[in-house]
Each structure stands twice: as C-alpha cells, then as structure tokens.
Amino acid sequence: MSGSSRISAAAEIQRRLWGTDPQAWADLAEAHNRPLFEAVLDAAKVGQKTAVLDVGCGSGLALVLAEARGAIPSGLDVSPGLLQIARDRLPEAVLREGDMESLPFADAAFDAVTGINAFQFAGDPRQALREAARVVRPGGRVVASLFAAPERSQGTAAHEAMSALIPAGRQGDHAPYALSAPGNLEAALASAGLRAVQSSEVVCTWRYRNMDDAVRGLLCSAGGVRARQAVGEQAVRDVLRRTLAQFQDPQTGTVIMENTFRWAAACR
Secondary structure, rough: OOOOOOOHHHHHHHHHHHHHHHHHHHHHHHHHHHHHHHHHHHOOOOOOOOOOEEEEEOOOHHHHHHHHHHOOOEEEEOOOHHHHHHHHHHHOOOOEEEOOOOOOOOOOOEEEEEEEEEHHHHHHHHHHHHHHHHHHHEEEEEEEEEEHHHHOOOHHHHHHHOOOOOOOHHHHHHHOOOOOOOOOHHHHHHHHHOOEEEEEEEEEEEEEHHHHHHHHHHHOOOHHHHHOOOOOOOHHHHHHHHHHHHHHOOOOOOEEEEEEEEEEEOOO
C-alpha cells in the first residue's frame, strides 16, 4: 500500500481552493455534470458488485450513482468539507481524505477507478494515473475525464474571466485544461502503463435558475476561490455578472452554458 500521510504541495493548494462552500458546490454545481458521471461509470463498466474508487470524489454524486447500480463505492478527496457531504450521502462507503498522487489503498484493490475532472489538478498527473493503475486489478478499467479544448465550452468564458484576476505568479496553481489538448490524456494514461481502449465526449448543460445561483455556483469552484482571494468577493461577483450576461435568458433569467467534456478508458 502506498503511504497515505504524504500530501504534495499541489494537493495542499487544491485543499485550500476546494470546499470553501461545499453545500453550494453540491447544490449548484455538481449535478450539472451528471451526464458525464453516468458516461464515465458506463465506460468503467460499473455495475452490480463492482468495487469502484472515485479519485477526487468531491461531494460524492458519482459514487451515489455507482451505488444505485449496485456497486461497492469508495472515494478519495483532499477537501474535508466536500468529503463530509459525501459521507452524509454514503454512510457505508469507504471515503478517505488524501492525495491522488499517493493513494491510501492496496494494490489491485478495485475493479474500476474513475477520476472525473480530477487528474489534471495533480502536481504530477502521470504519477496520479500511475497510482490509479496500481490500485486497479489486472483487467480492470481506469476512466479519466476532463474538459475538452477550452473553445468547446461556454463555461470557459467564466473561467478565463476569473483567471484574469489572478497575479501572473499564481497562474499555475490551478490548471483545469492541463490535459485537454488532443492526445494528452491518452499519452498520460499510456505513461502510467495503461492501454487506452475507448474514448468519447459528453456535453453537459450548466443550468442555473438565476444570475445569483450562477455566480454562487462559480464562486465556490477552485477558480472562484482563487479569484476571490486575489481581488475580493465583490470584484469577482461583478466580473462574473458581466461575463455571464451573454448566457442569461432575458425572459426567464435562467443562465445556461453548454460545456463539452472528454473521457478516456484504459485497461491495466
């Protein structure tokens, strides 16, 4: 078993960025990506009695969906606030706080390992994928997902607007598109000793009932927290309102953004 106490500098940064408003994340952000969660679980062949580990499980919705399929869910996240919501949702699951670059699980412990918009936030994504490969059984699947190229998602406008508020020296702290270039994810999986077998895309609709919900949902993301720490909450709110106005229905006030995600499945 890899050591569970070591937390990398990158993981410490992510711990500070995620989970400042875990309930808002669970209520306003997480569920938008449910089509992606279902596609990843399908690709991982998660079903009855599947032992599945979700790396970067956050507040646990993907594992709730896995449990509904009859799977045996386990999760890891670096944010204690998000994990508490996951534990409330999944009282019987094994949910551990830790670093995806040093998973606190035994070799070949799982039938499937998923990382939904997670591995790109590791200090060394290839090390995180090597750990995923270590804990999946021979013949089991590792499925990783992330944003497709930035220009293929409307949410990129909000991400870029918030990122523009960050001092240049801190731009590398949070890189949601780090593996998004064509072929990068598959190359990272191969470097971890995994053989890519399948890939596809999923469009997720981020639908907020009004501008206040949209702003709050984005403020509780890691990008929102970074921007808030840099310039203060009101300045970020003002920028987000201006940026999101293009996606707001003038009749209903609903804010809608279409975002494209990629996933790749690989076998050990």
